[in-house]
Amino acid sequence: MSPATPPEAPRHPSPALPDEEARLRELGYQPVLARRMGGFGNFAISFSVISVLSGCMTLYGFGLGTGGPAVMLWGWAGVGLFVLCVGLALAEVTSAYPTSGALYYMADRLGGRRWGWYTGWLNLLGLLGAIAGIDYGAALFTGAFLNLQWGFEPTPGSTFLIFLAILLLHAALNLFGVRLVSVLNSISVWWHLGGVAMIVGALALVPDRHQSAGFVFTEFVNDTGWANPFYVAAIGLLLAQYTFSGYDASAHLSEETANASVTAAKGIVRAIWVSWIAGFALLAGLTFAIQDYAGTVGSATGVPPAQIFLDALGTGGATALLLVVIVAQLFCGNAEVAAASRMVFAFSRDNALPASATWRKVSPRTQTPVPAVWLSVGAAAVLALPSLYSPTAYGAVTAINVIGITPAYAIPILLRLRAGRDFTPGPWSLGRWSRPIGWTAVGWVAVVTVLFCLPQKSPVTVDTMNYAVIALAVVLLLATVWWYAARRSYGTPTPYGGTAREEAELTENIV
DSSP: OOOOOOTTSOSSOOSOOSSHHHHHHHHTOOOOSOOOBOHHHHHHHHHHHHTHHHHHHHTHHHHHHEEHHHHHHHHHHHHHHHHHHHHHHHHHHHHHOOSTTTHHHHHHHHHOHHHHHHHHHHHHHHHHHHHHHHHHHHHHHHHHHHHHHHOOOOOHHHHHHHHHHHHHHHHHHHTTOHHHHHHHHHHHHHHHHHHHHHHHHHHHHSOSOOOOHHHHHHOOEEOSSOOOHHHHHHHHTHHHHHHSOOTTHHHHTGGGBTTHHHHHHHHHHHHHHHHHHHHHHHHHHHHHTOSOHHHHHTOTTSOHHHHHHHHHHHHHHHHHHHHHHHHHHHHHHHHHHHHHHHHHHHHHHTTOSTTHHHHTOBOTTTOOOHHHHHHHHHHHHHHTGGGGTOTTHHHHHHHHHHHHHHHHHHHHHHHHHHHGGGOOOOSSOOGGGHHHHHHHHHHHHHHHHHHTTSOSSSSOOTTTOOTHHHHHHHHHHHHHHHHHHHTTTOOOOOOOOOOHHHHHHHHTTBO
């Protein structure tokens, strides 16, 4: 359906068009998805995927031993600033290319088919790793809640069953259509902001004792086995970098957003800076409220923030706040399934996946890519399987998310910088700040990609090895092998105006 772009095809769209459906046709695609999401809903999906109540809470225990309070707080502040640069640069390119394919489509238009191909596979790895990380984290917190409420003792097997149940819930919710997803994401924004305020307020007012500011902002803790404090601090940045990912969701939902050329770009940037502020408040509130550091790290619940709630507020208060966190994590996972399924749909639409004809099909009733939803949750389940056997597998899954999706953010930005004046900006542009912000973003991504391929524990054994680098190598190898099988059929389409031929092709994708 999507032939390779010929050499003479335009590499960029013209400036703003009067409506987004016409703009999408100019970019080469017939509208298939329902454009029922507004600007707030588009911001909400990226904010929900970033989810400070998911990323900060699920990796808080990791942060306690990998640099401790000082690295968590100052790392959050520094990483947030660099991620804002990445988001600003990516938003500019999104404004020019508002399609569900997002990152890989941008790379293809600006650099060619191979750039698009590898960007797409990296993006897909990161999105699927994010679903696995988010929903497995929700399963861990659900186990801790059950432990507090009914004395349930979580095991790897029971946690994995909870994880599968959460995946099925998110698949079901996404099958109802983008309008429900948009409503849930809008609720999610207020739930997250209200939840952070409730947690920070309760932890500030109820406990009789708090840690000092000196402890919160300067205490360094190293339980990694590595001797070099700079190495440990660098690895500890994973907490913040993992949380600050997934904001490409606004771009992936472009074809379902009104005025996407502007609102999708704004959605990316707004989601980052609002999360930056909320996350810092949350991490500070949790750390000030620690009553027993060693007891928190070795909590019987398996979730250190749950132990902080328990020590500071008692069983009743801890149970209530855990419910707030779990619901926020469920919102987050649901939004990530929506973003990943649109990426699967778009990549299949351009014949990049095995059995693409199946994954690009759209329900005529809900205008939702149903097979793509099921593939997304199924692949996430497979990625999390090692958690049944290795206690360090969850950290590897989160690292897979970071080293898969973060380079995919930088590639379109780098190609936009390389294009220079040949790049035609969309309605939302950085102007003269485009190059300094863009190069800052590319440099930061290069640094964190190397960092998160490094081992996180010493000595390095089968149980402590960082398998993320292996997952990255396997995906790149498979992408290379599959390139030689699919290169004749893969390609973003030549821009067109919606002829009868394309309308006929379009009906083949609707079942």
